[in-house]
Amino acid sequence: MTTETNQTDQTDQTDQTDQTDQSDETNRTKSLRGRICLVAGATRGAGRGIAVELGAAGATVYVTGRTTRAKLSEVGRATETIEETAELVTAAGGEGIAVPTDHLEVEQVKALVDRIDRERGRLDVLVNDVWGGEHLLVFGKKTWENDLTDGLRMLELGVRTHAITSHTAIPLLIRNRGGLVVEVTDGTSAYNGTRYRENLFYDLAKNAPIRMAFGLGEELAEYGGTAVSVTPGWLRSEQMLTAFGVTEENWRDAVEKIPGFAIAESPVYVGRAVAALAADPDRHRWNGRSLSSGQLAGEYGFTDADGSRPDAWGFMLADEKGSPDVNDYR
Incomplete structure (x- = not known):
């Protein structure tokens, strides 16, 4: 009798858990329905992961980049395109719209924002993830030993693009209160603020979005808007896997x-981080702050695609003080 009762209780608990999981999934899928998002730099990596997860939450997502099925960017990877990203967004449950855009070209960015305004009349979430400078990155050299042209190009790709996009898109974003700006970078303020990223141009390019989020947060506050910087951990991007x-x-x-590499995370993880932020009605509490996917997973309860919850930046900080067990950070 006791065994049967326990089995029944366990079955009831399992059914309740399944129903809760299904309910959570349904809520997550519907949480951004009707929201209009722009993910600048969504061809691959974090940008693609963010765009797809915003779509999975029901959003309409404009995805931009320079690599299309008809044209290859300087990154030189034909295997990922913005058209494919848009299709993945739609397949996930949202609406993906691919718009080829070079975010260094002001007129192209203006045309993009004008199109969003014309077609949707609003913008709720702006994600600045433009980069594409890995092929220029060289470690182990002093600043004056590095190629200056390559270094300045990294600053264009990682800083100038973000400034142009924010300057152009935010006037549409602030028409309605509560807009969100996400500056995607590599590293938290706690990590980058006290550690040199081993290449001055890269260091500048990845610290700038953190400061941009802080400044934009100050400026957006009176409009009810929120700006944050978000970093993935050790990202298993397409390029990294290759x-x-x-x-x-x-x-x-x-x-x-x-x-x-045991602490690495998939692009799904940072995507779910941004989607959780976008769906949080109380997200303004994060305004101006530097956040990580692992930190936000702890706050919002989501996991990576494999069900784990890696905290790469926590691991890296602990690794400098001793020999932490990687399993304690997954």
């Missing part, structure tokens, strides 16, 4: 050569 000779299915094979 560099390590693995795929998303067998990425753990790289851990043997690079133990720290």
Whole structure:
């Protein structure tokens, strides 16, 4: 009798858990329905992950970048395009719209914003994820030993693009109170603020979005808007997987050569972080702050695609003080 009762109780609890999970999934899927989002730099990596997860939450997402099925950007990867990203957004449950845009070209960005205004009449979420400078990045050299042209190009790609996009898009964003600006970068203020990122141009390019979010947060506050910077941890982007000779299915094979890769996360994780922020009616409490995907997972309760909850920046900070167990940060 006791056993049967326990089994019944466990079954009831399981059913309730399943129903709760399904309810949570339904709520997450509907949470951004009717919202208009722009993800600048959504061809691959974090930008693609963010665009798809905003779509999974029901949003309409304009995705931009320079690599299309008809034209290749300087990054040189034909395997990811903005058209494919838009299709993934739609397949996830949203509406994806691909707009080829070079965010260094002011007129192209103006045309993009004008199109969003004409077609939707509003903008609720702006995600600045333009980058594409990995192929220019060289470590182990002093600033004066690096190629100046490459260094200045990194600043154009990682700083100037963000400034142009924010300057052009925010007037549409602030027409309605409560808009969100997300500056995507590499590193938190706690990490970057006390550590040199081993290449001055890269260091500047990845610290600038943190400061941009702080400044924009000050300016948006009177409009009920929120600006934050968000960083993924060790991101298993398409380029990163290629560099390590693995795929998303067998990425753990790289851990043997690079133990720290065990803390890596998929683009889904930072995507869910931004989607959770966008759906939070109380997100203004984060205004001006530097946030990470792992930190936001702890706050909002989401996981990476594999059900884990990695905290890469927590691990890296702890790693400098000792030898932490990677399992404590996944």
